[in-house]
Amino acid sequence: MKKVYLLGKIFIGLMLAVMYLPIVILIVFSFSGSSGIGAWSNFDFTFDLYGNLFTNDQIMTAFGNTFLIAGISSVLATFIGTVSAVGIYYLHRPFKGIVSAINRITVVNADIVTAVAFMVFFIVCLNYLDGYVALVIAHTMICTPYVILSVMPRLSQINPNLYEAGRDLGAGPIRTLFTVMLPQLVPGIISGFVMAFTLSLDDFVITLFNKGSGLETISTLIYSSTKHGIDPTFRALSTIIFIGILAVLIGINVYSASRRKKALLVGGKA
Amino acid sequence: MSEPPLVKARLRRALTFKRSHFSFPYIALCIIFVVVPLGILLGFAFIGPDDTFSFDNFAYFFTHAENIKTMLYSMGVAALTTVICLLLAYPLAMCLANSKINKSVILVLLFVLPMWVNSLLRTYALQNLLIDLFGMQRGFTAALIGLVYDFFPFMLLPLYTTLANMDKSLIEASHDLGASSIATFFKVTLPLSVPGIMSGVLMVFMPTMSTFSVTEIMGGADTYMVGSMINELINGGDWGGSAAFSLILLVLVAGTMALSNLIAKGKGTNEGMGGML
Numbered sequence: 001m002k003k004v005y006l007l008g009k010i011f012i013g014l015m016l017a018v019m020y021l022p023i024v025i026l027i028v029f030s031f032s033g034s035s036g037i038g039a040w041s042n043f044d045f046t047f048d049l050y051g052n053l054f055t056n057d058q059i060m061t062a063f064g065n066t067f068l069i070a071g072i073s074s075v076l077a078t079f080i081g082t083v084s085a086v087g088i089y090y091l092h093r094p095f096k097g098i099v100s101a102i103n104r105i106t107v108v109n110a111d112i113v114t115a116v117a118f119m120v121f122f123i124v125c126l127n128y129l130d131g132y133v134a135l136v137i138a139h140t141m142i143c144t145p146y147v148i149l150s151v152m153p154r155l156s157q158i159n160p161n162l163y164e165a166g167r168d169l170g171a172g173p174i175r176t177l178f179t180v181m182l183p184q185l186v187p188g189i190i191s192g193f194v195m196a197f198t199l200s201l202d203d204f205v206i207t208l209f210n211k212g213s214g215l216e217t218i219s220t221l222i223y224s225s226t227k228h229g230i231d232p233t234f235r236a237l238s239t240i241i242f243i244g245i246l247a248v249l250i251g252i253n254v255y256s257a258s259r260r261k262k263a264l265l266v267g268g269k270a
Numbered sequence: 271m272s273e274p275p276l277v278k279a280r281l282r283r284a285l286t287f288k289r290s291h292f293s294f295p296y297i298a299l300c301i302i303f304v305v306v307p308l309g310i311l312l313g314f315a316f317i318g319p320d321d322t323f324s325f326d327n328f329a330y331f332f333t334h335a336e337n338i339k340t341m342l343y344s345m346g347v348a349a350l351t352t353v354i355c356l357l358l359a360y361p362l363a364m365c366l367a368n369s370k371i372n373k374s375v376i377l378v379l380l381f382v383l384p385m386w387v388n389s390l391l392r393t394y395a396l397q398n399l400l401i402d403l404f405g406m407q408r409g410f411t412a413a414l415i416g417l418v419y420d421f422f423p424f425m426l427l428p429l430y431t432t433l434a435n436m437d438k439s440l441i442e443a444s445h446d447l448g449a450s451s452i453a454t455f456f457k458v459t460l461p462l463s464v465p466g467i468m469s470g471v472l473m474v475f476m477p478t479m480s481t482f483s484v485t486e487i488m489g490g491a492d493t494y495m496v497g498s499m500i501n502e503l504i505n506g507g508d509w510g511g512s513a514a515f516s517l518i519l520l521v522l523v524a525g526t527m528a529l530s531n532l533i534a535k536g537k538g539t540n541e542g543m544g545g546m547l
Contacts, residue, residue: 008364008371015362016380019422022395023384025403037402080296087293099293102300105308108472110480110523112497113311116516120314120509121307141303144296163289173287198386204483205497209504219483222390226397226487235398238391245387253379 023242030235049236056233058221063237066217069132069207070200073139077196080140081147082189086181088148089155103145114142115209122210130212138210139200146199147192154188187256194252198245311520314513327514337499341518344496348479351417355425355474356467358418363429363466364459367436378430385423392420393484400488413489417478424473432466433459468530476523 025037030049034042053059088099106114118138122129158181166176182189204219211220218237225231318324331337365371366378384392396419400406440462444454482497496519503512 005368005371008368011361012365012372012377015358016377019381019384019419022392022399022419025399026395029398037398040403080299083292084296087290087296090289091293092290095290099297099300102297102304105304108476108523108527110476110519112480112482112500113516113520113523116500116504116512117307117311118303119504120310120513121303123509124310125306137303141299144299148296173289173291177289177292202386202388204388204390205480208501219388219390222394223483223487226394230394234394238394241391242387246383249383249386250376250379253376257375 026235027239027242030239033232035232049233052233053236053240056231058216059231059233059237062216062218062221065132065215066201066219069135069139069217070197073136073200074143074193074196076136076140077143077147078189078193081144081192081196082151082182082185083177084144085148085151085155085185085188086177089152103148106142107145107149111203111205114138115206118206119209130210131215134210134212135207135215138206139203142203142206143196143199146195147189150192150195151185151188154185158184190252194249201245308520311513311516314510315517316514317510319510327510328518330511331514331518340494340499341496343494344479345522347414347417347485347493347495348475351414351421351478352425352471352474354414354418355422356470359422359425359429359470360467363426363433366430367433382423382427382430385427389420390483390487393487397487408488408490409492410489413485413493416484416488417481420481420484421474421478424477425470428469428473429463429466432463436462464533468533472526472530476526479522480519 029037029043031045031047032043033046033048034044036042088096088103091099115138118134118141122134126134162180162184163176166180167173171179202219204223207217208220208223211217216224218241222230222234225234315327316323316325318326362381366381372378393416396416400412400415401408406412436459440458441454444458445451449457479495480497482495482501485493485495486498496515500512500515500519503509503515
């Protein structure tokens with residue numbers, strides 16, 4: 001029986017190694033100036049790529065665009081999603097089901113279908129709208145359902161009478177929402193926000209079909225670059241993004257794990 | 271004479287702000303930005319080259335063998351990717367969920383973390399490794415590895431969530447009643463994990479089928495999928511055609527969903543993205 005467990009551990013280790021090998025190789029070769037990775041003999045230790053990165057206007061603009069769009073749309077999605085989650089949770093029977101179903105359309109739909117649908121919508125209803133505004137609208141709408149799905153479970157954990165208490169004590173519905181309900185939903189709101197932000201950062205198809213000409217994000221720039229020889233500077237960019245995202249996500253999870261542990265020690269609810 | 275006050279009270283109740291009213295702005299947004307676009311997509315699909323109502327786009331799709339071939343090919347590639355992901359992720363999820371093999375949550379996290387990193391970046395990393403460093407040729411095998419690599423976490427997460435939350439006493443009970451490990455796996459563990467399998471399959475199959483970035487970067491011209499087809503139609507300005515092809519994909523999505531709901535019926539809830547963060 002012991003042998004089986006050892007085999008399991010080896011399997012886990014192997015899979016983890018395979019999964020991170022491309023990322024590690026990319027990080028290692030981000031310290032080499034060679035144009036393609038090619039062979040180990042091409043490796044020369046230099047920070048050139050990082051130096052080039054900050055002077056490469058095309059990459060820096062795409063980087064800025066990606067974060068600008070992700071920032072605005074995830075904030076919007078978090079706000080809309082949180083408020084709506086409260087509303088949807090307290091909707092009555094048939095409507096709750098209908099709205100939840102509509103909410104799931106974008107989640108389960110193939111990205112490319114959503115992308116084409118937004119494209120024809122912008123063409124017909126908003127006079128060929130593309131660029132930043134189109135992307136912010138589209139990204140907000142694809143991220144909001146995820147915020148709702150992550151806030152909704154928290155709502156079943158909070159005391160429903162607190163809202164009534166707030167109202168009875170004379171606070172208006174919006175004030176009660178913001179001062180009584182939302183503080184209790186913070187963990188769900190944070191994970192919804194992180195989800196929305198990374199979702200927008202990751203998006204490729206919806207951005208590609210709705211960006212118009214001239215506007216590039218990291219995804220679309222990599223896609224168009226891989227077709228005609230990719231600039232090695234991307235290795236430095238990828239390294240920074242990989243490490244940034246891994247650090248943020250591990251940080252969030254370690255933080256929430258330690259909070260849960262602390263809460264358990266105190267005897268309160270996590 | 272008691273009617274007027276009653277009507278008044280009803281009216282007042284209808285106008286009083288309730289918590290559920292917080293959902294109204296979102297319902298409006300959904301109608302404008304989700305329902306209407308899908309409606310327009312439906313309309314565009316039936317607009318022919320001369321801007322009149324026609325079935326030309328669908329006729330074009332169904333009368334050209336290469337279109338049907340590409341669609342079937344995409345489904346085949348997606349099915350193969352899904353099966354490989356499942357065969358790799360299931361044992362891994364079992365190992366990760368087994369407290370005697372793994373106690374660390376961070377390890378699980380490390381496996382699903384790549385899910386949050388830009389897919390194009392991961393594909394770019396894999397292309398560097400396989401094609402540049404290992405000298406592999408672009409083509410079907412490289413594309414398949416790329417797809418499995420890209421979508422693996424989406425299979426692993428729901429499987430792990432289901433297996434980790436499974437009532438372990440059922441497995442002990444099965445052993446106590448004399449079932450072998452293999453019999454226990456097929457009679458207890460596997461049937462109980464069907465919801466996880468279903469949501470994993472859903473999260474891998476559809477995105478794989480409609481992707482084109484991974485297959486173009488890793489496979490080149492060898493792996494021409496339906497996504498590339500739609501992309502080419504859009505680049506050529508053929509919105510009607512791209513809408514029609516998207517609509518066919520949409521029908522397939524709905525079909526897969528309906529099928530999985532049918533299979534998962536009575537097998538507990540479908541958790542999907544649950545459990546992450």
